[in-house]
Amino acid sequence: MQTTTTQKTLLYKILTVAGLCLALLVMLSSVTDIIYERSSTKEKVEQDISESWSGPQKLSGPVLIVPYQVKEMKTERIEGKNGFENIQTEILINREKYFLPIILNVKSDITTEERYRGIYKVPVYLSKTHMNGQFDLSELASGPNITWKAPYLVLGVSDIRGIKRSVEAQLNGEPYPFQAGTQTTKIYQGLHAPLLVDILKNGVIDFEIKLDLNGLKSFSILPVGKYTKVEFSSTWPSPSFQGRYLPKNYDVSENGFNATWETSYFATNMKQLFEDCFTASSCQKFQDNGFGVTLHQGVDVYAQANRSTKYAILFIGLTFVVFFLFEVLKDLRIHAIQYGLVGVALVLFYLLLMSLSEHIAFVWAYLIASLACIGLLSFYVTFVLKSIARGLVFGSMISGLYGALFLLIQAEDYALLLGAGFLFAVLAFIMVLTRHVDWAQMGQKADAVKERGVVS
Numbered sequence: 001m002q003t004t005t006t007q008k009t010l011l012y013k014i015l016t017v018a019g020l021c022l023a024l025l026v027m028l029s030s031v032t033d034i035i036y037e038r039s040s041t042k043e044k045v046e047q048d049i050s051e052s053w054s055g056p057q058k059l060s061g062p063v064l065i066v067p068y069q070v071k072e073m074k075t076e077r078i079e080g081k082n083g084f085e086n087i088q089t090e091i092l093i094n095r096e097k098y099f100l101p102i103i104l105n106v107k108s109d110i111t112t113e114e115r116y117r118g119i120y121k122v123p124v125y126l127s128k129t130h131m132n133g134q135f136d137l138s139e140l141a142s143g144p145n146i147t148w149k150a151p152y153l154v155l156g157v158s159d160i161r162g163i164k165r166s167v168e169a170q171l172n173g174e175p176y177p178f179q180a181g182t183q184t185t186k187i188y189q190g191l192h193a194p195l196l197v198d199i200l201k202n203g204v205i206d207f208e209i210k211l212d213l214n215g216l217k218s219f220s221i222l223p224v225g226k227y228t229k230v231e232f233s234s235t236w237p238s239p240s241f242q243g244r245y246l247p248k249n250y251d252v253s254e255n256g257f258n259a260t261w262e263t264s265y266f267a268t269n270m271k272q273l274f275e276d277c278f279t280a281s282s283c284q285k286f287q288d289n290g291f292g293v294t295l296h297q298g299v300d301v302y303a304q305a306n307r308s309t310k311y312a313i314l315f316i317g318l319t320f321v322v323f324f325l326f327e328v329l330k331d332l333r334i335h336a337i338q339y340g341l342v343g344v345a346l347v348l349f350y351l352l353l354m355s356l357s358e359h360i361a362f363v364w365a366y367l368i369a370s371l372a373c374i375g376l377l378s379f380y381v382t383f384v385l386k387s388i389a390r391g392l393v394f395g396s397m398i399s400g401l402y403g404a405l406f407l408l409i410q411a412e413d414y415a416l417l418l419g420a421g422f423l424f425a426v427l428a429f430i431m432v433l434t435r436h437v438d439w440a441q442m443g444q445k446a447d448a449v450k451e452r453g454v455v456s
Helices: 002-052 197-202 270-280 301-310 312-330 336-357 362-384 388-410 415-433 439-451
Strands: 057-080 083-099 103-117 120-136 146-148 152-157 168-171 174-177 190-194 204-216 218-222 227-234 239-243 249-253 256-264 291-295
Touching: 002 103, 002 120, 002 204, 002 301, 002 312, 002 336, 057 120, 057 204, 103 218, 152 168, 152 204, 174 190, 197 204, 204 218, 218 227, 218 239, 227 291, 239 256, 256 291, 301 312, 301 336, 301 362, 301 388, 312 336, 312 388, 312 415, 336 362, 362 388, 388 415
Parallel strands: 057 218, 103 227
Antiparallel strands: 057 083, 057 146, 057 152, 103 120, 120 204, 152 190, 168 174, 168 204, 218 291, 227 256, 239 291, 249 256
16 A cells, blocks of 8 residues: 555655646746747848848859950761862850959958947948959960950959949059959859950969958958968957968957968869869859858857757756655655646746847856746745755755756767767766655655645
8 A cells, every 4th residue: 555655655756846847948948939939030131231231242253254256167978069078167266264263362351340239239341452463374386376355354243232433444554444244153242343355465474353342241252372371360259260271370369360371272272173163064063162251249148048948848858857866855744736846947947048148248148047946946945945955955956956957058079979978977866865754655645744734
């Protein structure tokens, strides 16, 4: 009979706590939806600012394109009076030859500012870019069957709305203004500068381009030169270097950053990717072979808040375990409603954390939200457990859980290791603490409490 009572008591408690956990998961899913909604609102703000300012920028080129005509003889077999005859006809075929720089140097000074829309802010920038280098035209063939036409210089700009003033190129010391459009389907957006055909006689073309460009969040370069050197400098304190190649040298401080890349055809395979783009219509690999910088805004508060909710059920479960230990070790009875109120406070912590982190640093938001919940729970549990000392012990345990949760959120690379070690330590603590508990007698104690008129 005692065994049956014990089993019913334990089963009732387990089912009650499990049901509360499911109900709290429903509440938690609503909090998660709010986090996603706020994150989506921020992305929409970025899109709105991008439409009125400019989007992320990528520079492709410059590329020298030389149209030409080739005379070829076409042979046709025609049936005449005397039988079949081979008739040769001269035809003209229009083609284009493409040249990448043998040397490309790029220097960009990136001036940043933040644009606000409500509580959201987005980093924008103005880049002052200076490009110079050289084209080698030694591959230009000559002969009576080839006629070279006036070439043009193409510079790809991913978002041409960022160009706020006229741009010109200096080629062999002569100015050539850029015009809108690229005149080629392979580089979708950008500029082109029509050149004189006489420039081809030099064999080598030295170029220089100065470009002021507005952009949003990121700025990148396609290293099209046989040898490419790129230098970025900015006052932005938290850059994130992106792309296929990391900087050769960089220096980051609270006053800004400087970064230098150096690449060659051997590392980038850019010449082959470029030829594939213009001959086989496969340009994606060519466009993806760049590098640059993203103006990182430090901690993404929505990503951090979302990560914290992934540990919520574990956090709630461990808190309920602490409650259950007080029941077992101190012969107390805690009602399901009291379990539920504590669980609701734990769920509201995540909503409080997200709302605070939108206005202050995430660390301070976490500290304030956790202290608020620890204070509330310690005060409430003091009366539930009928002891200030027990309330302080409970508050200390909850403080330890919040501290562990913060470490798990911050340590992305070691989150699994820390989480596994923490759970093992908690299990060991519970096993040591309850090693003398006679679980078979719990039913008798419950009956004794009922006889004294205490409602469990």
